[in-house]
Amino acid sequence: MVGFLAIRGLFRHPARTLLGVLGVGVAGALLLDMQMLSRGLQASLHRILKEVGYEVRVTPRGTLPFDTDATFPDGHRIAAAITAHPGVDHAAPILGGSVYAARAGREPVSAFVYGMDPPTQALWRVLDGRDLAPSDSMYAVVSPALAAALGLSIGDSLHAAGEYTSQLGMLRSPRIYVVTGIAEFHFDLRTQRSFAIGTREAQHLRNEVARDGLSLIAVALDDQTSGDAVSAWVRDTFPEVEAFSVVEALDAVQGQLAYFNLFSLVLGSVSMVVCVLLVGTMVALSISERLGELAILRAIGLRRRRLVSMVFLESLALVLLSMPIAFGAGHLISLWLDAILTRAPSIPVDMSFFVFTRRAALRTLALLFLSGSIAGLYPALLVARLRIAPTLHSEVMG
Amino acid sequence: MSERLVSARDLAKDYQLDGFAIHALRSVTLEVHAGEFISIMGASGCGKSTLLHILGAVDVPSAGELTLFGRNAAELTDAERTALRLHHLGFVFQRFFLLPMLTAAENVMLPLMEAGLARRQREERVHEVMEYVGLAQRMRHKPGQLSGGEQQRVAIARALVNRPQLLLADEPTGELDEATGEQIAELLQRLHADGTAIVLVTHNPELAARATRQLRMRDGQIEPPMEGAP
Numbered sequence: 001m002v003g004f005l006a007i008r009g010l011f012r013h014p015a016r017t018l019l020g021v022l023g024v025g026v027a028g029a030l031l032l033d034m035q036m037l038s039r040g041l042q043a044s045l046h047r048i049l050k051e052v053g054y055e056v057r058v059t060p061r062g063t064l065p066f067d068t069d070a071t072f073p074d075g076h077r078i079a080a081a082i083t084a085h086p087g088v089d090h091a092a093p094i095l096g097g098s099v100y101a102a103r104a105g106r107e108p109v110s111a112f113v114y115g116m117d118p119p120t121q122a123l124w125r126v127l128d129g130r131d132l133a134p135s136d137s138m139y140a141v142v143s144p145a146l147a148a149a150l151g152l153s154i155g156d157s158l159h160a161a162g163e164y165t166s167q168l169g170m171l172r173s174p175r176i177y178v179v180t181g182i183a184e185f186h187f188d189l190r191t192q193r194s195f196a197i198g199t200r201e202a203q204h205l206r207n208e209v210a211r212d213g214l215s216l217i218a219v220a221l222d223d224q225t226s227g228d229a230v231s232a233w234v235r236d237t238f239p240e241v242e243a244f245s246v247v248e249a250l251d252a253v254q255g256q257l258a259y260f261n262l263f264s265l266v267l268g269s270v271s272m273v274v275c276v277l278l279v280g281t282m283v284a285l286s287i288s289e290r291l292g293e294l295a296i297l298r299a300i301g302l303r304r305r306r307l308v309s310m311v312f313l314e315s316l317a318l319v320l321l322s323m324p325i326a327f328g329a330g331h332l333i334s335l336w337l338d339a340i341l342t343r344a345p346s347i348p349v350d351m352s353f354f355v356f357t358r359r360a361a362l363r364t365l366a367l368l369f370l371s372g373s374i375a376g377l378y379p380a381l382l383v384a385r386l387r388i389a390p391t392l393h394s395e396v397m398g
Numbered sequence: 399m400s401e402r403l404v405s406a407r408d409l410a411k412d413y414q415l416d417g418f419a420i421h422a423l424r425s426v427t428l429e430v431h432a433g434e435f436i437s438i439m440g441a442s443g444c445g446k447s448t449l450l451h452i453l454g455a456v457d458v459p460s461a462g463e464l465t466l467f468g469r470n471a472a473e474l475t476d477a478e479r480t481a482l483r484l485h486h487l488g489f490v491f492q493r494f495f496l497l498p499m500l501t502a503a504e505n506v507m508l509p510l511m512e513a514g515l516a517r518r519q520r521e522e523r524v525h526e527v528m529e530y531v532g533l534a535q536r537m538r539h540k541p542g543q544l545s546g547g548e549q550q551r552v553a554i555a556r557a558l559v560n561r562p563q564l565l566l567a568d569e570p571t572g573e574l575d576e577a578t579g580e581q582i583a584e585l586l587q588r589l590h591a592d593g594t595a596i597v598l599v600t601h602n603p604e605l606a607a608r609a610t611r612q613l614r615m616r617d618g619q620i621e622p623p624m625e626g627a628p
């Protein structure tokens with residue numbers, strides 16, 4: 001009965017209800033976006049790490065993956081030892097660092113080199129041409145930004161060196177690679193000029209051959225759930241390195257993302273307050289127009305509790321009706337905001353700020369219902385305190 | 399002597415308005431018996447509605463004794479008064495205040511829903527009472543699609559649907575033209591003939607004259623019967 005009355009009550013002024021629902025929907029959309037933002041970067045990082053498919057990352061002591069140009073020595077020996085560990089499928093030695101790149105006889109540009117032997121899905125995805133093959137020691141794949149900067153196409157030669165003599169405007173003892181493909185690098189910033197070659201080749205460029213220096217070993221496991229155990233074993237066995245399972249890596253970056261959590265908390269709270277005020281105002285307004293009616297309903301024997309729950313339900317129903325708008329608009333707005341933010345030059349290409357997770361959806365649902373309940377309190381109080389005779393006196397007698 | 403539904407002795411009701419006391423009722427003594435038809439007339443502001451509210455358990459007196467359907471009104475809780483209104487009393491007002499987004503039948507059904515009747519029973523009762531007020535054909539119509547007189551008849555059906563022993567009507571024809579008022583008057587008379595007690599407040603002497611007992615109020619009191627009255 002209460003539900004029946006509440007729903008009919010809402011549709012008494014359809015245009016007004018529609019506007020209110022739209023308003024609550026938009027505020028709810030912002031609320032959803034803030035929930036998506038609060039853990040979005042983490043979720044997006046998680047997704048990338050999962051997609052890339054390595055469960056453990058080994059880095060120089062005190063650094064995160066590709067945090068710096070730092071390396072650790074004896075890389076291939078450590079990688080081989082890790083590969084031999086039970087439960088490890090394979091370990092990929094990777095070296096990354098700053099170098100110089102040019103076309104023959106031209107002014108060089110700074111670039112970032114990734115050294116990784118195939119299979120290489122951990123670091124890049126080929127857009128055009130073909131990926132490096134195991135025997136391709138003198139081939140490279142390049143990022144669109146580097147290809148554009150040097151005017152490179154597939155089949156062209158890329159000259160690269162670790163050092164550059166500025167007086168001569170020339171690379172010092174360059175090595176020459178044939179471009180086999182254009183690739184997007186998962187962890188690149190949007191404008192980053194990158195190219196990829198085999199690990200040993202990269203060690204030549206970075207002068208890490210003697211030391212066998214690596215920046216990263218990506219470890220694939222037979223059992224995806226044993227990441228924590230293997231990373232602990234690596235840390236214990238090789239004191240010169242750090243090791244992170246996917247979960248540990250996410251925890252490690254968590255601190256750097258606190259800024260976003262705070263931001264989303266503030267804006268999320270504001271949109272919740274807007275929801276509460278909108279719903280509260282609408283329902284209170286509609287109640288104050290219906291005091292005479294409500295007094296009569298009480299006079300003919302409807303219990304106070306009935307009318308109070310009817311008002312409460314009206315608030316909740318408003319919120320419920322606005323949910324499709326909140327989720328629909330929230331999704332669209334998040335795509336739009338994400339496109340704006342990820343266009344910023346310092347953001348890795350594959351990252352997203354707004355990620356739709358079950359957690360974000362459930363939190364939004366809960367917060368919207370909470371808003372509806374809070375908004376219902378004042379109108380419910382109005383109805384609970386309605387005194388029948390004086391209301392009849394002022395409203396019903398005309 | 400028929401059953402005594404309501405018995406009031408020395409009822410008084412004061413309102414405080416901006417620090418002044420308004421004596422809406424001064425000393426009203428009145429009994430309503432089953433099947434009676436009482437009309438109350440009196441100048442505006444003399445306390446008619448106030449009396450009706452107290453008899454109808456939507457308001458409480460400031461002083462005096464009141465027995466409603468065998469219970470001492472002073473001892474009733476709010477919930478008990480609500481139950482009394484639902485099961486023993488019917489209210490009709492000058493303004494109909496039907497819920498505009500419900501159909502006539504749904505409006506009439508509300509007290510039955512509150513009373514917890516099963517769906518079938520509710521539908522039967524609504525049909526029966528709508529037939530009684532002559533609107534069986536208009537059940538699915540919204541109040542906005544009905545004339546003033548029809549709306550008032552729906553309001554009366556809503557008041558009657560729980561089969562009250564006493565119907566309290568406060569100027570039920572106040573907003574209606576003469577011919578439509580006449581239909582309402584006939585309906586009340588028929589209701590009385592079928593055994594429901596009625597207390598009717600009205601400014602219309604012709605309507606008042608149809609009652610079996612006619613009372614006049616002045617200044618918060620019921621006037622003694624005039625000389626020579628039967």
Ligand SMILES: Nc1ncnc2c1ncn2[C@@H]1O[C@H](COP(=O)(O)OP(=O)(O)OP(=O)(O)O)[C@@H](O)[C@H]1O
Nearest residue numbers: 390393413415422441442443444445446447448449
């Ligand atoms: N809730 C209230 N607060 C203050 N004063 C009230 C209240 N209800 C009624 N009164 C006052 O009590 C007096 C009696 O009012 P009541 O409504 O009973 O008169 P009435 O006889 O029904 O008048 P009318 O014929 O105009 O309907 C009036 O002076 C009125 O202003």
Ligand SMILES: [Mg+2]
Nearest residue numbers: 397446447448
């Ligand atoms: Mg009155």
